Amino acid sequence: MRLRNISGSREIIGESKFVVQEPEGKKGNWAGIFGNNNPIHIEIGMGKGRFLMDMAKAHPDINYVGIEKYSSVLLRAIQKMEKMESMEKGKEPLPNVRFIRMDAESLTEVFGQEEVGRIYLNFSDPWPKDRHAKRRLPSREFLARFDKVLDKGGHLEFKTDNEGLFRFALEELDAAGWHATKVTYDLHHDREMMEGNIMTEYEERFSSKGNPIFKYVIER
16 A cells, blocks of 8 residues: 655655646646657656656656656655665756656646657556546546647557456547557566566566556557
8 A cells, every 4th residue: 555644745845856846837848847859758656656767767868757646655756866866976867757746637737738748557546446437547537638638649558457447448448539559468478568668666566476467558
C-alpha cells in the first residue's frame, strides 16, 4: 500500500526545483520549461519515479514529465533526484525530467492540445468496484482526456499485472475511438514487445514472482 501521509512532504514538494509548481500556468509552454523543443512524454501515476528516470537516462533527447497525486510517494522520487545530484556534485542529474503533484483528472488544464507525444500508464490503481470504473485510467472517460493532449502521431502504453483491469481496458477501446497496435498477455515472454522494455518497481516485483505482465500500445 502506498504511504499517503508523511509530515512535511508537501512543504518539500513546494520547494523542490524538480517539481513544476502551479502547472496550470504552463499549459502550452512546456517547451519553455525544458528550454528546448524536444518531444514531451508523460507518465501518469509515476510512483517513486524509477521508470521515468530510467527512460530519461536512455532517451536524453526526450523530455519526461511524471504525474503523481500522492505527496508522500512523489517525495521519494524527489529524494532520488537529490541523491543523484549530490553524487554528481551539484550537477543537475536529469535535466529532461520534471514532476507534477496533481490528479490525472486535471490533465487538460496542464497540457495543451497535441502538446504530448506519448503517455505511459504503469500498474495503475484497478479500482475494482464497478461503480468506480470511471476512475480507472484506461477507461473511456480518461481516454477522452488523453485524446485532447496527445499529438496526432502519438500513442499510449499501458502495463499491468491485473488481468481484469487489462481486459476492461481492451473493452473500452472501441467506445473511446482508439485501437490497439500491440497487445500481449505475457510481456516478459514476448520478444518483440520486450525490446527496449524498462521496468517499474512493481513490474520487477510481480514478474519475479512469476506473474504475467499485460501490455498494450494504442492510438486513435
